[in-house]
Amino acid sequence: MALPAEKPAIRPQLLLVDDDPRIMSITMKNLQISGFDVTKAKTNAMALAELRAKQYDLILIDPNLNKASGFELMEMINVDKDLGGIPMIMLTGLKAKQSVQRCLHLGAAAYVLKPFKPDVLAQHIQRTLKLNDKNEVNQTAAQERKEKSNSRAQSIQKIMLKLQEGKIEFPTLPEVGLKLIELMKDEDVSFNEVSDLIEREPGISTKLIKVANSSAYASGKAVSSTKEAIMRLGMQHTMNTVLLIVNSTVFEIKSDLLAGIQRDLWKHAITVAVYAKYIGKEIGYSRPDAMFALGLLHDVGKVMLLRVMQDMPEDKVSQNVEAINATMANLHTQFGPMLLQKWKFTNDFVEVAKYHHEAPNINKHSKAVLIASFANVVAHEYENGLSESSIETISQFPHFEILKLKKQSFERIQESVSTELDGLLSILSS
Numbered sequence: 001m002a003l004p005a006e007k008p009a010i011r012p013q014l015l016l017v018d019d020d021p022r023i024m025s026i027t028m029k030n031l032q033i034s035g036f037d038v039t040k041a042k043t044n045a046m047a048l049a050e051l052r053a054k055q056y057d058l059i060l061i062d063p064n065l066n067k068a069s070g071f072e073l074m075e076m077i078n079v080d081k082d083l084g085g086i087p088m089i090m091l092t093g094l095k096a097k098q099s100v101q102r103c104l105h106l107g108a109a110a111y112v113l114k115p116f117k118p119d120v121l122a123q124h125i126q127r128t129l130k131l132n133d134k135n136e137v138n139q140t141a142a143q144e145r146k147e148k149s150n151s152r153a154q155s156i157q158k159i160m161l162k163l164q165e166g167k168i169e170f171p172t173l174p175e176v177g178l179k180l181i182e183l184m185k186d187e188d189v190s191f192n193e194v195s196d197l198i199e200r201e202p203g204i205s206t207k208l209i210k211v212a213n214s215s216a217y218a219s220g221k222a223v224s225s226t227k228e229a230i231m232r233l234g235m236q237h238t239m240n241t242v243l244l245i246v247n248s249t250v251f252e253i254k255s256d257l258l259a260g261i262q263r264d265l266w267k268h269a270i271t272v273a274v275y276a277k278y279i280g281k282e283i284g285y286s287r288p289d290a291m292f293a294l295g296l297l298h299d300v301g302k303v304m305l306l307r308v309m310q311d312m313p314e315d316k317v318s319q320n321v322e323a324i325n326a327t328m329a330n331l332h333t334q335f336g337p338m339l340l341q342k343w344k345f346t347n348d349f350v351e352v353a354k355y356h357h358e359a360p361n362i363n364k365h366s367k368a369v370l371i372a373s374f375a376n377v378v379a380h381e382y383e384n385g386l387s388e389s390s391i392e393t394i395s396q397f398p399h400f401e402i403l404k405l406k407k408q409s410f411e412r413i414q415e416s417v418s419t420e421l422d423g424l425l426s427i428l429s430s
């Protein structure tokens with residue numbers, strides 16, 4: 001009589017995040033021998049995409065990955081409702097007490113110093129997984145993570161399929177938007193061209209006057225005409241503000257849930273835009289006002305995806321906030337560049353939309369991409385309530401050093417940003 005087939009043992013799924021290919025391949029081999037299934041991720045973006053697409057049991061991170069972004073990854077995991085709770089083990093060459101404390105503070109279950117013996121690491125992993133399994137709260141959380149990860153994966157697959165089949169409709173930019181893009185490309189654009197364009201659109205004109213009269217720009221008597229508003233704001237800032245006004249009305253949303261998410265996306269976009277402009281100014285970037293526009297549209301792919309999901313009522317994607325967020329997070333760096341190319345934005349815009357989540361690389365990314373991706377992480381800190389200690393955190397992002405920023409200069413940026421944000425956020429309130 002044949003013996004019943006032995007049930008194959010379930011191998012724990014590990015995600016290994018490191019940017020050193022040599023260490024990565026040795027560690028991976030040893031872990032596989034010890035009975036683990038290991039997937040590699042070289043950057044934070046790749047790690048996050050993996051974590052969102054598949055169910056992992058534990059993540060191994062080098063906090064010194066690309067200078068400071070391993071810490072950033074831990075923070076991103078912690079703030080993500082769907083990923084928080086996944087056990088993290090640090091693999092590191094950093095012996096400083098401060099680094100150890102920071103990792104533990106961020107929730108690392110263990111801290112393993114490089115070079116390590118393979119069996120020592122395997123023991124740490126086993127112990128952490130056992131502890132995690134015993135914890136009922138974690139078990140439920142793991143089950144929930146699995147269910148959510150399935151619904152996220154389905155929604156992402158469906159949208160990609162629609163895209164491949166050519167069933168996704170890219171929204172068209174109204175005439176005024178297309179004309180504005182042309183004017184923005186023209187270095188010698190005249191006052192009359194800009195004011196003629198705005199005066200043709202009373203809705204835009206009213207909002208522009210409102211911004212010009214907000215506390216950030218108001219000085220003396222209130223302005224009441226488009227021309228006065230342009231004079232007060234300056235040509236560049238006027239065009240940037242109009243870009244925001246036009247874009248914030250292109251993507252029509254019907255449900256309250258999606259409209260709320262869209263509003264938060266625009267708030268974030270404005271915050272990134274303002275940070276990008278002042279970071280650009282601080283480091284002497286030649287076109288800081290252009291940075292505003294680039295920051296404003298960095299996540300336009302997300303706004304577009306919201307619209308796509310709205311049009312998929314049969315899949316109920318648009319009712320599930322987790323699935324919406326994960327779908328946007330996973331696909332927006334593909335959809336954003338496609339949309340901006342269709343709308344004939346310059347390559348700068350396309351690159352920012354494509355690369356702003358990549359680990360900063362001075363050889364691959366333009367200055368504009370580096371500034372915008374830094375503005376993006378800083379905006380997230382701002383949205384979480386920036387404090388003294390967050391300036392410390394911000395200074396540890398690799399961009400900080402690459403862009404040659406100083407902590408004192410950051411305080412200056414902070415002041416300018418807060419004032420300007422008030423005026424621009426008023427656009428969303430009407």
Ligand SMILES: [Fe+2]
Pocket residue numbers: 298299332356357
């Ligand atoms: Fe983004």
Ligand SMILES: [Fe+2]
Pocket residue numbers: 268272298299376
């Ligand atoms: Fe963003």
